[in-house]
Amino acid sequence: xxxxxxxxxxDAEWVGGRPKGPExxxxxxxxxxxxxxxxxxxxPSGACAGSLLLTGLTNAQVVRVxxxxxxxxxxxxxxxxxxxxxxxxxxxKGIPLLVAPLSMFEACGRLYTQGLVPGDRAKGDAD
Amino acid sequence: MTGEDVTKIxxxxxxxxxREVMTKKVITVMPSTPMRDLREILRLxxxxxxxxxxxxxxxGVISIExxxxxxxxxxxxxxxxxxxxKDVKTIHDDEQLVQAVNRFERSGFGRLPVLDRSTGYLVGxxxxxxxxxxxxxxxxxxxxxxxxxxxxxxxIFQDIVADxxxxxxxxxxxxxxxxxxGASASGLKTTLRRLGIHSQTxxxxxxxxxxxxxxxxxxxxxxxxxxxxxxxxxRLEVEDGGPGIPDIERAMQPGFSTAPDWxxxxxxxxxxxxxxxxxxxxxxxxxxxxxxxxxxQVEILMEQQSDAERDSAETRA
Numbered sequence: 001x002x003x004x005x006x007x008x009x010x011d012a013e014w015v016g017g018r019p020k021g022p023e024x025x026x027x028x029x030x031x032x033x034x035x036x037x038x039x040x041x042x043x044p045s046g047a048c049a050g051s052l053l054l055t056g057l058t059n060a061q062v063v064r065v066x067x068x069x070x071x072x073x074x075x076x077x078x079x080x081x082x083x084x085x086x087x088x089x090x091x092x093k094g095i096p097l098l099v100a101p102l103s104m105f106e107a108c109g110r111l112y113t114q115g116l117v118p119g120d121r122a123k124g125d126a127d
Numbered sequence: 128m129t130g131e132d133v134t135k136i137x138x139x140x141x142x143x144x145x146r147e148v149m150t151k152k153v154i155t156v157m158p159s160t161p162m163r164d165l166r167e168i169l170r171l172x173x174x175x176x177x178x179x180x181x182x183x184x185x186x187g188v189i190s191i192e193x194x195x196x197x198x199x200x201x202x203x204x205x206x207x208x209x210x211x212x213k214d215v216k217t218i219h220d221d222e223q224l225v226q227a228v229n230r231f232e233r234s235g236f237g238r239l240p241v242l243d244r245s246t247g248y249l250v251g252x253x254x255x256x257x258x259x260x261x262x263x264x265x266x267x268x269x270x271x272x273x274x275x276x277x278x279x280x281x282x283i284f285q286d287i288v289a290d291x292x293x294x295x296x297x298x299x300x301x302x303x304x305x306x307x308x309g310a311s312a313s314g315l316k317t318t319l320r321r322l323g324i325h326s327q328t329x330x331x332x333x334x335x336x337x338x339x340x341x342x343x344x345x346x347x348x349x350x351x352x353x354x355x356x357x358x359x360x361x362r363l364e365v366e367d368g369g370p371g372i373p374d375i376e377r378a379m380q381p382g383f384s385t386a387p388d389w390x391x392x393x394x395x396x397x398x399x400x401x402x403x404x405x406x407x408x409x410x411x412x413x414x415x416x417x418x419x420x421x422x423x424q425v426e427i428l429m430e431q432q433s434d435a436e437r438d439s440a441e442t443r444a
Contacts, residue, residue, distance in 0.1 A: 039399035064309035
């Protein structure tokens with residue numbers, strides 16, 4: 001699934017505009033992880049690689065985690081905008097950020113029914 | 128961690144110039160050198176190719192592959208000029224190392240002829256080995272005693288000629304400095320990626336470093352993370368000056384946590400840190416006592432397969 005499609009499904013908005021770079025909103029999202037516990041998405045197997053991180057947290061560590069675990073993008077739920085440090089770090093690291101007006105539950109539900117799978121069940125090359 | 132610690136390597140590949148690390152003494156051949164003489168030239172000098180130079184100027188490159196192709200063709204003897212590669216990727220002596228690294232990555236070549244920018248003359252050759260050698264020299268890292276295991280690493284290490292070589296990176300972490308948490312892990316990750324280390328290995332090292340960094344920030348006054356990158360493994364050593372862990376066994380249990388609430392509100396402190404580090408490690412040891420410091424050692428063996436190889440192996444399994 002393309003990131004732009006994820007954005008549409010979640011009625012989400014880009015933070016700081018559409019992602020730049022060669023792929024832009026076309027970059028692939030191969031799975032989804034929803035968590036407010038960051039250690040739960042620091043997974044060495046690579047299950048998070050290429051995945052979308054859905055979270056209710058808005059601090060800069062969320063972006064750090066996304067960077068370290070190779071997430072494709074981060075989406076903040078419940079319409080909560082990320083903190084300025086998080087936005088700054090994401091720009092530095094080239095990680096696209098989204099804000100969705102939905103609850104975590106609804107965001108997960110929509111993505112799941114539209115065919116996004118859990119990270120450990122995603123097919124294809126994670127890296 | 129302070130700004131100056133931010134990955135010395137990263138800065139160095141921008142600071143160092145090609146001319147500072149290149150091999151200046153280069154065996155070259157002339158365009159008129161006969162192909163039949165090439166084998167002896169390559170063999171005696173133990174090289175797999177040579178720049179072809181006419182009056183100081185690079186006109187091509189002749190490699191052992193060209194020679195083998197010539198042999199296989201059964202073609203009659205001819206000057207090197209007839210069989211050499213004429214469209215040669217080169218680099219100028221005043222370019223930054225990062226340019227050379229990028230060019231290696233893009234072209235897949237193992238060596239680049241170096242030209243003087245003003246005269247255009249060939250002044251040297253730079254290989255991946257030269258780059259690593261230059262970095263190691265600048266870092267003053269120690270070559271450790273031989274303990275060769277026959278383990279072959281990929282990418283950057285394959286051109287190093289030494290019984291044992293390793294790269295040591297050090298990161299300092301300040302206690303309670305939550306704003307900078309993850310900076311060491313991030314710097315390490317960038318560096319490992321640039322070194323061409325396998326993505327799986329890189330991720331494991333980065334996650335273990337991140338969790339360790341978080342522990343230093345949350346529980347200690349600060350500490351030091353030393354990362355040794357050797358061909359067969361990455362070794363992390365995390366040391367701090369206290370307060371120590373009274374019950375290591377309990378601390379290792381997933382879900383056990385003594386983290387304060389402010390840490391939990393930020394998405395950490397769920398008691399998964401050490402358990403997560405253990406998941407990333409091939410070997411792990413933790414020494415600590417209450418009132419004293421803590422010393423954590425983690426070894427991560429280098430993944431030798433490419434991603435594609437691993438994926439197909441998993442599919443078969």
